Amino acid sequence: MLNEINKDAQTRMAKSVEAFRHDLVKVRTGRASTALVDSIKVNYYGSDMPLSQVASVAVSDARSLTITPWEKQMVGPVEKAILASDLGITPNTAGTVIRLNLPALTEERRRELTKVVHAGGEDAKVAIRNIRRDANHQVKELLKDKQITEDEAARAELDIQKLTDEAIKNVDEVVKAKEVELMAV
Structure with missing residues (x-):
């Protein structure tokens, strides 16, 4: 049961990161695409x-x-x-x-676009945190129904937190890579 919750959370977090990556393709970097x-x-x-x-x-x-x-x-x-x-x-x-x-991007426009990228990154992180909240809620429901022990619940929440930290790290890496791409002249 806990493995299913864990796998579901991991899949949904990966999809959130991938959706964010896909959204960033639409942000213009000066090259035609x-x-x-x-x-x-x-x-x-x-x-x-x-x-x-x-x-x-x-x-x-x-x-x-x-x-x-x-x-x-x-x-x-x-x-x-x-x-x-x-x-x-x-x-x-x-x-x-x-x-x-496509006109060349000015320095000011590049900075505006990096702000857009950062805002998108924050939205992706919020989505990931919502997935964490849902997974933790499912664990607490199992604990409340006495289907798992408190130790198992604590371990499961720790695993979910590790998944969350990893997904947020991935979002930060995507943001940093896009920022470097935007600021390259």
Whole structure:
């Protein structure tokens, strides 16, 4: 029973760290990446579709992306979706090809982005601590129902704390790596 609680907590904590890593891909570091536009939804015949399902997205050079919609009439909706997104980039359209030129990041913008990364790291840590709280609650329920002894409960809570510390250390490492990547000119 305790092993199941432990494994569940470990899996959920690992997923929290991985979700945080995935969210950081969207933070721009000065280099063009197709992941920047992954979250953009385009109105495609009345339903919102991910940009990657209505157009091909390619990195043309270090500072620009090219987006080529599959259908000619989708150029307008794709442009609107890019303008409505939180990218802050104006698309340039030439026929059926949309270009996104990413400006160089200023020192001030880099510092703002590191603050965003740190805030995301804190959110991930809160999620991990919530998982710890849930696991500890399950252990206490077992103790209350007299399914385990107090020594087993204390050992289980110690193991859960070790998992929590490890997951938080992983989040800190991810934040530090992203910060170094952002501040590199």
